[in-house]
Structures are given as C-alpha cells and as structure tokens.
Amino acid sequence: MSQNSVQQFIKQYNLFENDQIQQTQLQHRYALAEAFGIKKGMKVLEIGCGQGDMTVVLADTVGESGHVTAIDIAPPDYGAPFTLGEAHERINQSKLGARSDFHLETDFLEMNLDKQYDAVVLSHCSWYFHDPAQLLAYFKRIRSISNMLCFAEWDMQFEKITQRGHFCAASILALYSQFTANDGNIQNLFGRSEIGKMIEDAGMKVEQELGVDAHYLQDSQWEIDYAMEVTKEFSAAPFRIQTLVQNYTDILGVEGTNESLDSFVIVAK
Template identity: 60%
Template sequence: MKSFQLNEKTRSFLAEYQLFEDDLIQQVQLQHRLELVAAFGIQKGMRVLEIGCGQGDTTVAIADAVGESGSVVAIDIASPDYGAPLTLGQATGRIKKSSLGERIDFHFEMDFDFFESPIPFDVAVLSHCSWYFKQPEDLLKYFKKIRGLAKQLCFAEWDLDFTCLSQRSHFCAVSILALHSNFVKSEGNIQNLFHKTQILQLLQQTNFEVVKQLTVDATFCRTVNGKKIMPIVSVQNLLKSLT
C-alpha cells in the first residue's frame, strides 16, 4: 500500500502553525477536517460555535478559516482529563499555545442545554459527533436550540451508505456498538447511528432550509507505521441555513 501524501493545503497549515509536526496520524485527521471546513464554506471574520469539539481536531481547521478577524467558541460536555492518547486538556492546551489560540475559546464540562450567548453566531458546527446521541429526540433538541443561536448550521457525519466492500467491516463494527448501547448502559462513543435521511427529517422538523448537500471523499485511508489512520467511509455534509 502506498504511503499517504499530504496535500498542499495541509502542508501549508502545518508549516504556518507548527502543530502536529511529529504526529502522522493527526496530520491525516487534519487534512480531512480542513476539507470538511472548506466544504462548509466558513469565511474569514465569522463567529463560529463548534459543539462537541473534543481534542480540537476540527476546531483548528475552523480557526484557520475564520482568520485573525474571526473567532471560535468550542464546547464539549466532557471533562479536560477525558480522552486518549492525549486528554482534551492536553490537546487543546497545545492548540492554545499556537498562533491559533487567540481565536479560540474552549469550554469543557459544558452541557449545551445550559449554553447561552447574548450575541448570535454566524455558523454553528456539529461535526462527527451525532453518534454520541442516545435517542433521535436528543439530537432534535440540539437542532432546536441551535436555531436560536446561529444563522446557519453545518453538519457532518460518516455516511452509512458505504460505497466499497472494504468499508463493510467498519460499518459492521459501529453497528454492533450502536446495537449494544440499546440494550446495555454504556458510556461508549457510539450510542446510535443516524442515517442521512433521518438527519434530514430531524432538521426539517426544526424548520431548517437545505441550501447545500455534498459528500466529502475520505477514502484516502493509508497505513502509517503499521496503523490505520482513517476509516474509509465517505462523509455526508448537510449545510443548513435558517428560513
């Protein structure tokens, strides 16, 4: 299998911000997130809310896109000592020390149900975190609250309609985990799998208007030092704006 080649945009990001220089797995994750944010159409000067930011993988891509005149508020319900191989606190602490740090405000142990902002956001981002939601009603509640906080919602999740046989094992694995969570109380990362048609239905219930749908290719899975660095599944992005 050929080694993975970073594209020019990813190499430029690494050179400018001095992040993830010694972490090949993180670099490939970064390339995927940069492509997602480009698909979202986030512009310089925007004020962005990211829900479920985790270790900040997507946050840095958003911060790069909004530029020095923009800002990102990134929230997560998890505590700073959660996560591996780096905890959320360790990973985001490294980001805050970079030149992107001034553009980002991280808030951990922040339940979105209690999050408030007197100033509306240009964009809210909910990316690769819908599988954490136990029930569709939980995700629907988030969508309803986002309507009052942001002018636009950018949503991304792995597409369950895989397009090649090599993706089947990943699909089966996450399906088993989601099924297990329905019968056994679990704190795992996968609580439910939402198909894109179900996401559309939930958004329609919240009176969002679809302005763009597209698939970002993430089939560039390669092996680095014997480790898989990206599940080979495509990503369905649903970009929504308020009616």
C-alpha cells in the same frame, strides 16, 4: 487542496509536525470546512469539539478577524493518548489560541448564549447522542442563534466494498449500546434521512447535501478493533441479535474491508 492546506498549517502553527495520525485527520477536516463554506471573518460555534481536530481547521479558516468557540460535554481528563485538556492547552499555546476558546463540561442546551454566530458546526459528534430528542433540541436551539448549520457524520450508505468493515463495526457498536450501558462514541447511527428530517422539524431548510471522501482515515480500524473486543459481551442478548452480530463479526475479519466510511455533509439555513 486539503493536503497543501495541512502542510501550510504545520509550517504556520508548529502543531502536529511529527504526528502522522493528526496530519491525516487534518486533511479530512479541511475538506469538511470547505464543504461547509466557512469563510474568513466568521464567528463560529463548534459543538462536540473533542480534542480540537476540527477546531484548529475552523480557526485557521476564519483567520485573525474570525473566532471559534468550541464546546464539549466531556471533562478535561477524558481522552487518550492525550486528554482533552492537554490537547486544548497545546492549541492555546499556538498562534490559534487567540482566535479560539474551549469550554469543557458544557451542555449546549444549558449554555448561556447572548450572541449570534455566523455558523454552528457539528462534525462527527451526532452518534454520541443517546436520545434523538436531545439532538432535535440542539437543532432547535441552533436555529435561534445562527442562520447556518454545518453538519457532518459518517455515511452508512457506503459505495465501496472496502468500506463495509466500518459499516459492520459501527452497527455492532450501536447494538452494543442498545444492550449495554456505556459511554462509547457510538450510541445512535443517525443517517442522512434522519438528520434531514430533524433539521426540517427544527424549522430549518437543507440548502446543500454532499459527500466528502474519508476512506483514508484511521477511524475504521479503530472502530473495528473496538467492535471485536465487545462481541463476547452479547452473550446475554437475544439469540437473533447474537446471530446478526456474529455475521457482522465474520465480515470484520475479511481482508481489504477496513477503509473508513465517507462523510456526508449537510448545510442548512
């Protein structure tokens, strides 16, 4: 289903024709949009849009009668090989530009919101949060502007041994953020149970929880490469942490353990 959607997307919007990485990412985003239950005509707010990988799929799914407002706290010059500003401009110049708009350097908690949304999407952005209290505050505000929260994140409860490299890399990077101030994309490893509790504490109820296959994505190798780069910076950490990181690092070098973790999806109302 999602593979067919990707090919239709490329033909219809003339985006990512020669970009295999983006095409693979789109396949997963279509699977997430289906799991979220996004429908035509919906008005959607996407928090943590990044370069717009999820945004374009949401915009395609809601159709011409729907709309996606996408926000991110990052500046336009953030990101590589294309900056967020460059990626968004490319999307704006396509047919999807009329049904989506981007707002960078925008803090959701300070954003002026004067309308209701059919759904609010947070897709693979919760690990960026430095403080769990801030994520809880996001959930509480979401409840005031929408009756539907669509949440997705990497699932640390991996089922295949081939995914343990991604698990170890994410663990190393979370420890790295504990001991070294950085703006990396892993600050906290929020899992199913923590997110579910936060949603309940925010006054919402989990309606659906499911897993979405993501083993084929490139993210695992990207995280493994970054984790290998930072391991040397644990020299100032307590010895027990160094030992733990070394054990995880040894696993990163095991052949055939670099598939990406799957995603878990929670839909709450």
